[in-house]
Amino acid sequence: MEQKRRRPLRGVTLRLALCALLTGLILLVAVFAPLLTPYDPYAQDMSAALQAPSAAHLLGTDTYGRDVLSRVIMGARTSVFSSLALVAIICVGGSFLGVLCGWLGGKVDTVVMRLSDLFLAFPGMVFAIAVAGLIGGGMVNAVIALAAISWPKYTRLARGQTLAVKSAPYITAAVMANNTPLQIIFRHILPNIAGPLLVTAALDIGTMMMELAGLSFLNLGAQPPTAEWGSMMSKGRSMIQTSPWVVLGPGFAIFLTVLVFNFLGDTLRDYLDPKRRGVRSE
């Protein structure tokens, strides 16, 4: 019986280890990008423009003769880090507001919730385009634009979770144990609502990466010559029939990275569910 109950723990832990390994690999590529690129990702060589993949250029070259593989590796830095920064901002900020609304209720709750309704009423991407258009292009502005429209999701989720947890007897027990409101939030509420928030955040890394790529695709994100997957696809879109490798390289990079982060999100959900973890070994 004991053996049977422990087995799922191993499965989920194994999956989590695999996800951590893949995520770590992506992060390592992003961090050490300048050391890993076989060529200078910004060096133009018009004589080598639009070369098909070969031993010299594994993913071919683009219209300016730049090595696509080098640009994909260098692009990991911009794409991955900006997505992580964006998700961190909206997850931490949004959740903080949500927990505050759920715990305090009253006017704070009403004002923040109506404000989030206001932001949710705008078509997301159109609003982001408007914001990016207003404050100008560039990766930082794209992150600000997407953060401005994406926080309500976390606020609503954290608020709902806080409300559900707040009425649980163990919170009443925590009040009776003379915990301060901050102790209750940090010791009992946040750990119990962190699961859904972390899963949403992990799944959002992929979505945000695609939205940032979308803004870059519309020239509202990374500006040339910055290597960024979305803008690389944008620049190469007219050549998809003649030189598909220009688009396929960054396209596959987005696809694989989003897949890994989604896999991480699903595995985290399983791992963080206390009822799924089974009996701990003594």
Added chain:
Amino acid sequence: MAELLEVRQVSRRFYKGRSLVTAVNGVSFSLGRGEVLGIVGESGSGKTTLIKMVTRLLEADEGEILLEGEDITRAAGAGLRKARRQMQLVFQTPQDSFDPRQTLGRGILEGMVNNGVPRREAERRLPELLRQCGLSPDYARRYPYQVSGGECQRAAIARAVAVEPALLICDEATSALDVTVQAQVMALLEQLRRERGMAILFICHDLALVQQFCHRVLVLHRGKVVEEGTPDQVILHPKSDYTRTLVDAAL
């Protein structure tokens, strides 16, 4: 000497939709040290609202609550912390009363540490406390979902008595347990009461348990006290029609 707990004419009203409902209406009672007072009444009779007001989880609209002679009706800050140390709650659903992400030991230690017991001292006391409540010390390392309802309720009682309260409030603490476990938990409560001289406010549906365990009984109906007396008076010779209905239904 002042009673341990005195509740004077407390009332609480709620809005249910647009209509104002009086959940507790001018209830008064007192409780001496080491005494067990049973509160019975059907669902919605105001039992839970009443104990929430006593523990200050809810504000009373009217009336006064005195603990050891001190008015705690509007107590805040240090006054409220002092009052909460003196009274502890045992809940109906033991497994939900412990944080699912924390071990039972951590849950028990929390109240002790927050109430000024140094952590090392609290950790030193923990095994003995668990033993007193009929659990082996290794239960401190278990999670709420790893123990049975009865074991978890014992841990909840250990948590409540850990801060050495003068008053233990059991909110239907035995109704989620099966009969044999119920008897064990009742025996434990009686033993702890004798050893520590705690008063117990015992909210319960089971009249047989109330008759066996309580010194006095309060019958609540629609937020009002309809009868008060010893269990024999109230259960064997009920005066009010409502108590009679309640007793007949139980039989």
